Structure formats: structure tokens, C-alpha cells
Amino acid sequence: MANDLVSEADSAVAREMGLLSEQAVERRLKAVALGSADLARIARARQHILGHIEEYTAGFFGYLGELDDAREFMRNRDAVEQARRLKLEHLIAMVGGQYGTEYVQQRIKLGRLYSRAGLEMRLFLGAFHDLLRRIGATLLANATTEKEAFDDFMSLNKVAFFDIGIIVDVMVFERERVISRQQEAIRELTTPVLQIRDRLLMLPIIGTIDTHRARMLTEGLLHAIRANRARVVVMDVTGVGAVDTKVANHLLQTVSASRLMGATVIVTGLSAEVSQTLVNLGVDLAGLQTIGDLQGGIEEAERLIGYQVFRAEQRPSAPPFPSQV
Amino acid sequence: MSVPILKQGDVLIASIQVAQTDAELLALRDRLTGQVGDVRARGVIIDVSALDVMDSFATRTLRAIAYSSRLRGAHTVVVGISPEVAFAMVQLGLELGAVSTALDLDDAIAQLEQHRKNERRRE
Numbered sequence: 001m002a003n004d005l006v007s008e009a010d011s012a013v014a015r016e017m018g019l020l021s022e023q024a025v026e027r028r029l030k031a032v033a034l035g036s037a038d039l040a041r042i043a044r045a046r047q048h049i050l051g052h053i054e055e056y057t058a059g060f061f062g063y064l065g066e067l068d069d070a071r072e073f074m075r076n077r078d079a080v081e082q083a084r085r086l087k088l089e090h091l092i093a094m095v096g097g098q099y100g101t102e103y104v105q106q107r108i109k110l111g112r113l114y115s116r117a118g119l120e121m122r123l124f125l126g127a128f129h130d131l132l133r134r135i136g137a138t139l140l141a142n143a144t145t146e147k148e149a150f151d152d153f154m155s156l157n158k159v160a161f162f163d164i165g166i167i168v169d170v171m172v173f174e175r176e177r178v179i180s181r182q183q184e185a186i187r188e189l190t191t192p193v194l195q196i197r198d199r200l201l202m203l204p205i206i207g208t209i210d211t212h213r214a215r216m217l218t219e220g221l222l223h224a225i226r227a228n229r230a231r232v233v234v235m236d237v238t239g240v241g242a243v244d245t246k247v248a249n250h251l252l253q254t255v256s257a258s259r260l261m262g263a264t265v266i267v268t269g270l271s272a273e274v275s276q277t278l279v280n281l282g283v284d285l286a287g288l289q290t291i292g293d294l295q296g297g298i299e300e301a302e303r304l305i306g307y308q309v310f311r312a313e314q315r316p317s318a319p320p321f322p323s324q325v
Numbered sequence: 326m327s328v329p330i331l332k333q334g335d336v337l338i339a340s341i342q343v344a345q346t347d348a349e350l351l352a353l354r355d356r357l358t359g360q361v362g363d364v365r366a367r368g369v370i371i372d373v374s375a376l377d378v379m380d381s382f383a384t385r386t387l388r389a390i391a392y393s394s395r396l397r398g399a400h401t402v403v404v405g406i407s408p409e410v411a412f413a414m415v416q417l418g419l420e421l422g423a424v425s426t427a428l429d430l431d432d433a434i435a436q437l438e439q440h441r442k443n444e445r446r447r448e
Contacts, residue, residue, distance in 0.1 A: 215412075218412055218415075219408065219412060222408030222409075222411055222412060223408050225408070225428070226407070226408055226428065229428055229429070229432075230428075231428075231432070253415045253416070254415075256415045256420065257408075257411040257412050257414070257415040258411070259426060260406045260410075260411040260414060260415070260421065260426050261406050261407075261408065261411050261426065261428060262404070262406075262426040262427035262428040262429075262432055262433075263428070
């Protein structure tokens with residue numbers, strides 16, 4: 001029943017989270033201590049619950065409808081409609097006694113739907129708690145003794161917590177995925193290589209440098225060196241907040257690789273704190289040509305290539321210093 | 326395939342066109358350092374732009390060519406290391422040491438000229 005309902009993307013998430021194996025599901029069931037005694041109690045409670053699932057589902061979404069924070073989610077009619085259908089299936093499966101990979105995949109589908117539609121975790125937990133309260137009330141009304149009702153309810157509660165575990169994990173997983181996608185976007189945005197003069201490039205680095213970014217940065221720079229036939233590169237690290245041994249090594253690698261291609265690299269913008277950190281760490285920056293600020297770096301680079309920059313009114317009348325070359 | 330060595334003025338130009346075996350690289354080293362003396366070259370340019378792999382042996386041999394040529398009076402410039410090769414070399418920790426590098430032949434010739442001027446000034 002579950003397979004045709006679960007999309008390719010849902011399965012992919014399940015696989016990435018490592019939830020598709022029987023062992024993973026068993027470990028999760030073990031975590032909530034769901035045993036054969038529980039399955040028997042759930043089977044006993046089943047008939048009472050199946051008669052009320054429409055009512056529970058309506059109650060669940062009714063509860064959400066009352067909350068101001070959930071208004072955004074409730075306005076998304078398609079999502080709510082789909083969630084309603086999945087919730088009905090959930091309730092049927094919850095008392096079905098089969099808690100294998102298929103069951104888990106259905107939970108993942110619902111969890112992804114919630115996170116895509118922007119339902120906050122605390123709102124889901126609130127509504128789910130209310131749902132459990134209703135189920136408890138039904139069990140209490142139908143059981144012969146209060147003790148029996150309590151036992152049945154606690155067994156069902158184990159399944160409920162098993163579900164919550166999966167759904168919370170899925171929501172966290174989805175959120176982390178969004179974050180990592182954004183980080184990727186930021187990384188790509190912040191490594192431009194700019195040409196400021198013929199054969200003079202500038203590489204402003206902003207933000208943190210990790211191994212992945214250092215690699216992309218180096219590759220981008222090397223290709224730009226070739227494309228622009230650069231002789232000098234000014235690498236500005238004013239925007240790099242923290243520098244440690246690893247970052248320093250990345251910078252050194254970038255400089256060495258550029259040198260292999262025949263370009264000189266000038267590093268600028270090492271702040272007082274950063275340079276002190278580097279000295280304290282004992283990083284050997286002897287191989288680096290460094291200049292305090294970006295302006296100084298560009299002036300030095302111009303000198304290396306042979307440019308001389310003057311203000312228009314101060315231009316010397318004679319051709320500028322041909323003997324200096 | 327052995328690497329052709331061209332002579333342009335007092336500069337020797339060796340353009341490596343295909344991947345070289347270690348033995349071929351050593352042969353190139355011997356021929357180059359020999360010819361530096363024979364033609365009284367002042368500069369050596371080694372073009373590696375056709376290479377897509379540069380291992381530690383090739384790096385060491387290039388360094389050996391440059392150092393021994395310098396002892397015989399010629400300055401060596403390695404030309405045309407591609408971005409991929411440069412990145413791989415840095416990752417593997419391979420270094421050319423004090424060997425000069427240039428982007429292309431034009432730059433290498435300009436560099437040799439500059440080098441010669443500096444030497445003349447020192448004299």
C-alpha cells in the first residue's frame with residue numbers, strides 16, 4: 001500500500017538518513033521498547049480507534065486551525081488536503097501492528113510535507129499531543145477497567161513516540177539540507193576574480209575559508225590567471241574573520257599554485273588580530289608577499305607590471321621614467 | 326618520443342609535446358645541460374603546456390635541469406603549467422623551488438630579458 005504513495009524524493013531522503021534498512025527500523029522500535037505485549041494491546045484497542053479516525057483527523061487539523069502560528073500552514077490548501085489524507089492513513093497504520101520500512105517511509109513522506117509547507121515542529125507536537133489525548137479518551141470510554149485503558153494507551157504511546165522520532169528527524173534533516181544548500185550558494189557568490197588592470201587580477205575573499213571553498217577559490221583563480229594572462233594577483237583577505245593554521249595553509253597553497261603558473265600573488269588585508277594569531281600559531285608565512293592594505297597591494301602590483309598612476313594635473317610633462325624599466 | 330630542442334638567439338627552447346617516460350626525461354636533462362655549454366646559451370625555456378600530469382620525478386628533473394643550467398650560466402623558465410596541473414602539484418606538495426615560471430612563451434622571453442638586464446646592472 002505504501003510504495004505507490006511514497007515518491008522517489010521521499011525514498012531518497014529515507015536512504016540518505018539511513019532509514020531504509022530493517023535493522024535501522026528495529027533499532028528505532030527498540031528505542032521506544034515496543035514489544036509483543038504492546039502489539040497485543042494495540043490489536044485490542046484497534047477496533048475502538050478505527051471507528052473514530054475521521055474525527056481524530058478533523059480534530060488534529062482543527063487544533064492547528066486554532067493556532068495563530070499555524071495560519072501560514074493552514075492557508076496552503078493543497079498541503080493541508082494532502083496532509084489530511086496522509087494523517088488518515090497514518091492513524092490506520094498506527095494501529096495496524098506493522099511497523100516496518102513501509103511504515104517508516106510513510107512517516108517520512110508526512111514529515112517532508114510538514115517541513116515543505118512550513119509547519120513548525122512545536123505546532124506539530126502540540127497537535128499530535130492533542131490527538132493522543134483524544135485517543136486516550138476513547139480508550140478510557142471503551143475499556144472495562146481504567147488499568148486496561150491506561151496500558152493500551154501507553155502501548156499506543158510507544159508507537160506515537162516512534163513516529164515523532166522519525167518526523168522530527170526528517171524535519172531537522174530537511175532544515176539542514178536547506179542550510180547546506182544556502183551555504184553552497186553563498187560560497188559560489190563570494191569568490192569572484194576581478195580584473196582591475198591588464199594582467200592584474202584581484203581576488204577579494206569574504207567569509208570563512210574551509211577546505212572545499214579553498215579548493216574552489218584556487219581553481220577559479222588559476223583558470224582566471226590563464227584566461228586573463230595575469231602576471232600579478234592581489235588577494236585581499238580583509239573580509240576573512242578568522243584565520244587558523246588550516247586557512248593559512250590553504251592561502252599558501254593558492255599562492256604556490258599561482259606561482260607555478262607564472263603569476264605573483266600579493267596578499268593584503270591581514271588585520272592586526274589575524275597576523276598576531278598567525279604568529280602565535282607559528283605559521284610560516286615567509287613564502288607570502290604581504291602588504292598591509294588593499295590600496296598598497298594594488299600600488300605594488302602596478303609597480304611590478306610597470307604601471308605608473310598619476311593624477312591628471314600632476315602628470316609629468318616628460319615621458320615617465322623610461323630609464324627605470 | 327624525444328623532445329626537440331630549438332635554439333633562438335642565445336635561448337634554448339624545449340617544448341614537451343607528449344607524456345615522457347622517466348628515461349626520456351633524464352635524456353632531455355642530459356641533452357639540455359650539454360647544449361647549454363655547446364651553444365653558450367644564456368636562457369632555457371621548457372614548455373610543459375601539453376602535459377596533463379606532473380609527478381614528483383618530473384618535478385625533480387625540471388629542478389635539476391634548472392639548477393645545473395644555472396651552474397653553466399643559463400637561466401631556466403618553465404612555461405605553461407596548466408591550472409589543473411598547478412593545483413595537483415600543490416596538493417601533492419611538489420615544488421619547483423627557485424625555478425622561474427611563466428604563463429606562456431612571450432612572458433618567458435620577457436622574463437629572460439629582464440633577468441639579463443638585472444645581471445648586466447649587477448656587473
